[in-house]
Amino acid sequence: MTKKSTTVNRRSFIKSVGIAGGGLLIGFNWLACKRSEEVIVADTALEMPDEWFELNGYLKIGDNGVVTIYSPNPEIGQNVKTSMPMMVAEELDVDWNNVIVEQAPLNTDLYSRQLAGGSQSIRQGWEPLRRAGATARYMLLQAAAKQMEVPVEELSVEDGVISHSGSDKTISYGEIAKAAAAIEIPEEDKVVLKSKNDFKIIGSSRKNVDAKKIVTGQPLFGLDTYKDGMLTAMIVHPPKFGMEFKSMDAEKIKDMPGIKDVFTIDTYPEGLQKQWSDVSAFSKLVVVLGESTWQVMQAKKALKVEWDLNPELTKKIEILExxxxxxxxxxxxxxxxxxxxxxxxxxxxxxxxxxxxxxxxxxxxxxxxxxxxxxxxxLAHNCMEPMNFFANVTEDKAELLGPIQTPEYAEKTIQERLGLDLENIDIQMTRMGGGFGRRLYGNFLVEAAVISQKAGAPVKLVYSREDDMTDGVxxxxxxxxxxxxxxxxxxxxxxxxxxxxxxxxxxxxxxxxxxxxxxxxxxxxxxxxxxxxxxxxxxxxxxxxxxxxxxxxxxxxxxxxxxxxxxxxxxxxxxxxxxxxxxxxxxxxxxxxxxxxxxxxxxxxxxxxxxxxxxxxxxxxxxxxxxxxxxxxxxxxxxxxxxxxxxxxxxxxxxxxxxxxxxxxxxxxxxxxxxxxxxxxxxxxxxxxxxxxxxxxxxxxxxxxxxxxxxxxxxxxxxxxxxxxxxxxxxxxxxxxxxxxxxxxxxxxxxxxxxxx
Amino acid sequence: MAKFNLNINGEDKTVDVDPNTPLLWVLRDHLNLVGTKYGCGIAQCGACTVHFNGSAVRSCQLPVSSLEGSKIKTIEGLSENGDHHVQQAWLEIDVPQCGYCQAGQIMSASALLDSNPNPSDEEIENAMNGNICRCGTYSRIKAAIKAASKSQIA
Known part of the structure; x- marks a missing residue:
């Protein structure tokens, strides 16, 4: 793995608006900016460019022809981090070996439906992802036609190299990317998608883009997050459904090695406007906060908590019909x-x-x-990676990182729960050690944020397997x-x-x-x-x-x-x-x-x-x-x-x-x-x-x-x-x-x- | 808290932790080696498998105090460039789905092939039975072990 600093000197934004028929209307809005970003490259064989040019929110092209494609949806093992970029690359007409894939940030202006659920990622991404690739290809061709001073109809592309049919002129995507980034975004009807018979990448097997990192044990998952000054938090929830917190003897464990604090949090306080994805059977949780996972696990074991029947939950089971x-x-x-x-x-x-x-x-x-x-x-979902999330919540912003299938909804809950503006909430998606539906319900994300806010420190919340299996949902x-x-x-x-x-x-x-x-x-x-x-x-x-x-x-x-x-x-x-x-x-x-x-x-x-x-x-x-x-x-x-x-x-x-x-x-x-x-x-x-x-x-x-x-x-x-x-x-x-x-x-x-x- | 000298992936390391701390958490929380995964904490899922003097063991059950003088190998130390024949076979067969359990699967598989270069189907199943894959990549894991076995013998 190499880390290199590169410069992005143009950045484009696609505004996506859902239209009838499940399609996507794409409008572009240019905003020039200069910023430095870190690129993590799985395969050191690819040389990083000196400059990147973003043609739209789904892709950027380097001056050496290397292409980065952003995979918009959460990856839970369904392999969309490979197949979604394949759909972009198909219409862009690039050599797949020249493509780097990165997980896109959560951005509801740029992308539609950043959700892993309902087996819909490929079906609903089919049109917008191909269109993003085709639109960029259109702009690259327009720029090449201008530079070569030939009609665009006389140009063709193969593997990121544009050729002129009337001469032996060629130009690569890397060479023309800068000029292409200045081309006006075409109207949707000008961009024609490929006929299915012309597919080269779609329909041919490509290996999992994260496979090398997976088989060499590199950090990929939420649980692999370690940041400076970060504390580890674990929760204790009632042992029985229908019970609630009564009291605890926190003082006894506060002196244990590495333990920083013990307190309770309310999961979804009364009056909170919940999203459909906000589910918790327990209204109050005990939190143990400490320096390392094992220390917190030991303290948790030693903690004595009293539980009571929750009067609200002692009602008889009613048949809703x-x-x-x-x-x-x-x-x-x-x-x-x-x-x-x-x-x-x-x-x-x-x-x-x-x-x-x-x-x-x-x-x-x-x-x-x-x-x-x-x-x-x-049944319990039993994702092999237990529920966890990293949160760093300060007075005016929340940085959240971890495994979540519904980041768009979690963002709204955090906005409501912490009283922050949406633009001050940053949720980053890690590769998930399984989802199976469990991580549609982001209670652990909310808990991590509330714990971090209360502790005034960056925190990684970790569920033990037992916490995970007995948490409901x-x-x-x-x-x-x-x-x-x-x-x-x-x-x-x-x-x-x-x-x-x-x-x-x-x-x-x-x-x-x-x-x-x-x-x-x-x-x-x-x-x-x-x-x-x-x-x-x-x-x-x-x-x-x-x-x-x-x-x-x-x-x-x-x-x-x-x-x-x-x-x-x-x-x-x-x-x-x-x-x-x-x-x-x-x-x-x-x-x-x-x-x-x-x-x-x-x-x-x-x-x-x-x-x-x-x-x-x-x-x-x-x-x-x-x-x-x-x-x-x-x-x-x-x-x-x-x-x-x-x-x-x-x-x-x-x-x-x-x-x-x-x-x-x-x-x-x-x-x-x-x-x-x-x-x-x-x-x-x-x-x-x-x-x-x-x-x-x-x-x-x-x-x-x-x-x-x-x-x-x-x-x-x-x-x-x-x-x-x-x-x-x-x-x-x-x-x-x-x-x-x-x-x-x-x-x-x-x-x-x-x-x- | 106490100091322990460990040999991990051929390097000597010293950690200052509670003697009962399992190797799993020493690796993850103290040595920045996060390839070894937490899955159950009771040696039932195999996600935390490492090599202890060449044998596949569950690191969630190995207290750090029992490791002095032993050689530990984790997924990060299996090969320098990710080109161990078992890792190569995993890439070739494109085994992973979510990928979380795969480091543990690879460590179990490589220990198996070290002791038995040409295992039968039954021997593979027995050796791998302690490693759960919730995504259900078992068929591919078996195919990858067979491919690795072939390349090892060849």
Whole structure:
């Protein structure tokens, strides 16, 4: 790694304004300034230029032709720090080997949607990122035409070198960058984006731009932040959901080595205008502040804190849908009660979200009704890098640095919480040691800022693994009951889904098989709770996909059909004679991945030697189908192979996309098989990896094959879609291996009970 | 507090810390070697793996007082320019997603290949089972270890 000081002598700003259709209107506003900045270069092979010229907020070009591209969105492992700049470089027409990537600063004027969530970075960046590259290319060509005194139409570019077709004149981007920076910003309609057939970088694999730093252990993550005069802070939160701080004996630990202070902070005081991303189950936290992490950990252990039942939180759990009746749970909740309460409520009528035809009559007239219920527990996100943030808050400004998926929202909360102007709040994004939705909720960032303000010192807040796992913001516990009405010919005449959870419903009323069945009813309910919840990789889908795809598998079996053909027939009906309005999927693309996975896996209905399960699901604008083969060996499932067929439109960085599908597949299998957070009297029963089981090397599939649909459609989501469906494929394969259906996650509990008997 | 002499990545270092301080926090908080990661603090995740006299160990469980006279190697000392054959294989296979656990994975993998240059699939799984990857890069880790094994034998 080399550090060099360079000078930026022009700086441009793109003002981005959202327009209809999700596109981006780009206007430019020149501001000349001179400032020094530090450039950290991963690859010492690239010589740094003497001068940089910023052509717009996404890129700058050095006088030697080296290009820096800013990656606007937070990086949580989805590899957008490589794929987003690839989209800029494609339209700029530069040699990727000549590109340096830097994480962009948070700047809502320059960039739109600096957020990692909803698998939307590539989809929503598709137009603006390519346009930024193309606009800069346009300006470089205009400047070259002027200097060469030739018509711009006679110029072409390859790898950052502009050539004139009528002569042997050439000029490099580095040579013309200074003049290009003075060219007027073109109107949007003057800049033409490339035809997809001309892509050179998009669609060809490029390696992770941070990989060298990762494999050599260089500082990249928030937790790696160490600054002069910085103190380490840790928090102590109530051990049980429903409790609050009463008192503590702080004096005893204040004399311990390295300890600077012990105090309490309020997380989100009453009256504070919260963002959706502001979630905390605990109103007051104890803070231990000291010189080093180990010293603070020791003091924290020695600290005696008294907790009380929070009177506000001792209310009974209420069913939010009043029509469904009332639940009876005290302020300190337990999983056993959650389970029975959800089963009870799930058996009653709830709020109707969608109804097609006359499902009541169809069920009344059914020759046979198949009804099954499915459940899953709460899950902790368990990012390998625990929650942490650096904060240096002074009277008039806040410097914040660390792992956050929603910096735009955090900035607003800090503005409100600390009473600072937005321009005096600086949030910098570090590479994140996992996100999975947890870092959408920036309570740790706010806590770090409040601690720094109170301590009057720069502070790094560090959660221990235990703090992290017992802090809430969990994937909700869910429950769903499916019912299907069959006539005397085994034809499905009605379908009923009743779904709910604590404290969110997993229902997607307009998704498959809605639209494929004449009589359809979708109902939804939620249960209140003291336990805080949050989005977890593929929210709601991470449960409902596995449940729905297990139920469809059972329906296929009960009606004597091949499970893939059964789904294809439903999709055919949804395409040719769709039932109802607002069906939220494209039946052709859905069928496409099922056919692809069938063909690639050599699926044969009659193959009895393989314990195979199939599943397909649509979410985050993409379609994934998976077929999973497993054996049960020594009371544990051994997964031999998973074949994945994915339709996410154009794949920007194929090998990295494959990595994402492999990872999502393993992640989905692992959580459905092994993981849970359960409660007794408000206390989480798992607090570290000795009690919380995550999938490990031995349990991972022996082989994962990934195939992408090639249809030239603009890119759609990929970070989340591979996770949900594999859970259905797993459950269906487990049934083949054991003869038993699996309804309750984590499946390992049921599997081991089964093998004991 | 007490002074301890350590040999880390071939260099002698002296630190003045509580004798119970785990090597993990000595590296991170006192020696500016942050490649070794904190993940669980109870030797269950492997993010803090270093080499202790050539063996892969969890540095969160090694009190600094037990290290005198031992040779410690961290990810920063695995190679001078990031060109150890295991690191090269990791780059070639493009293993990382978030990347947080990978230093620990690489230290476990390199210790495995030092003692067993041509491990079977099962031996790889056994040696690596203590290293969790929440992103699920297990298939690529295995592929990278095999690639490194090949290049080491060749």
């Amino acid at each position: 009043k029509s469904a009746g009332m639940g009876e749970v005290s302020g300190l909740e337990s999983s056993a009660i959650h389970t029975s309460l959800m089963a009870d409520i799930g058996s009653k009528k709830a709020e109707t979200v969608r109804k097609d035809g006359d499902p009541e009559a169809a069920f009344k007239n059914a020759a046979r009704i198949i009804e099954r219920s499915y459940t899953c527990p709460f 969990y994937r909700p516990a869910y429950h769903v009951t499916y019912r299907a009405a069959l006539d005397a010919n085994n034809k499905i005449t009605a379908f009923h889904v009743n779904a709910g959870g604590i404290k969110e419903s997993p229902l997607f009323a307009n998704r498959f098989p809605a639209g494929a069945i004449d009589n359809y009813l979708a109902e939804s309910w939620t249960l209140d709770s003291n336990i805080s919840i949050g989005a977890f990789r593929a929210p709601r889908s991470n449960f409902i996909a596995g449940a729905e795809q297990s139920f469809l598998d059972e329906l296929a079996e009960e009606t004597g059909q091949d499970p893939i053909q059964f789904r294809l027939d439903l999709l055919k009906k949804a395409k040719e004679k769709p039932v109802g309005e607002n069906n939220d999927y494209d039946a052709d693309r859905f069928a496409g991945v099922l056919e692809m996975v069938r063909d690639k896996s050599g699926w044969k209905k009659e193959d009895q030697n393989l314990n195979r399960g199939v599943s397909a699901y649509y979410c985050h604008n993409s379609y994934v189908a998976q077929i999973l083969d497993l054996r049960v060996q020594n009371n544990e499932p051994m997964i031999d192979k998973v074949v994945c067929a994915v339709d996410c439109g154009i794949v920007v960085n194929p090998d990295a996309a494959k990595n994402m599908v492999e990872g999502g597949t393993i992640d989905g299998i692992g959580h459905a098989l092994y993981s849970k957070i359960s409660f007794e009297d408000g206390m989480p029963q798992q607090s570290n990896y000795d009690t919380y089981r995550l999938i490990r090397h031995k349990e991972a599939p022996k082989s994962i094959e990934v195939y992408f649909a090639e249809n030239g459609i603009d890119p759609t989501g990929l970070g989340e879609p591979p996770f949900p469906p594999v859970i259905g494929a797993l459950a269906n394969a487990l049934y083949k291996a054991t003869g038993k259906r699996f309804y309750d996650q984590p499946y390992i509990a049921g599997l081991q009970d089964e093998l004991k008997t």
